[in-house]
Amino acid sequence: MKLMGAPTKIAAIGEQIGADINKTTVCGKYYDAGMVTMLKLVATKVLHDPLDSDKESIEWSQKTTKANDRMNDLYAVLSEKLPADLKPLLQDFDEAYSTKSAYESEDAFISGFIAGFGYLMGEVAYSDELNFYK
Template sequence: MKLRTREFNRSMVTADNISEISARVSPGITDSGQGLIFGAACYEAGMIEMLRGIAAEALEFGMGNILVTRNTKKALKEQVEKSEELRQNLNEDTLVLLEEYEDATQNAADRDAEDHFVEGFIRGYAYLKRQVEFGTYFGVRGSGG
């Protein structure tokens, strides 16, 4: 089995680096405050991309299976029952088409589940970041308030 690997640049960028980068990339930015706003936006975009990779990697290699809820088990059971009922009423050619359809549907559901996991991971990061910056986090007031 060939493992999917991802490469990340895990080095951190300092405020001085951000100012230098913003001056180089956007020469119209002369105010260091503008540079820091630009840099913060770039940093956040980079962090989100890095989190996407980490979340996908965690889902694929480290998190294990996500538990199936009672409601999902019930829906899956109904899906299997309806599929079996349908299979009994199809000719061979149509049965092949149904199997291809079910494979395509499963692939779409797998991608959807991965996308939702990654998005939840990123939203969790954003939530915790806001709590640290502006709210209370484990009973300690954030630096922003």
């Protein structure tokens, strides 16, 4: 996942001070990978341990809530109609699907967190008014 164009920014900065562009490009890639790793850790912490413990980190939309209700209704109907020997298979499927959905939500939250940070860095850190890399 590319964060904010850091390798090219770092290479350009290195070039201004006479550093080898190939070496600074490689350093920029390591910097970028490290930033993404750190932001993933921060995003995971924010997601699973929000600052306001009375509030969920993800606000579910009306369409998500509606889809969840539909899934629950279908599960109940299917569970009633299945023979007893197949109910454990439905429960296993539901558990596996729920786990996959939770992982997808986590991945989407983390990707959005990183994309948001990259956007803010592009708007603020590299702006003419406030350039951290001048």
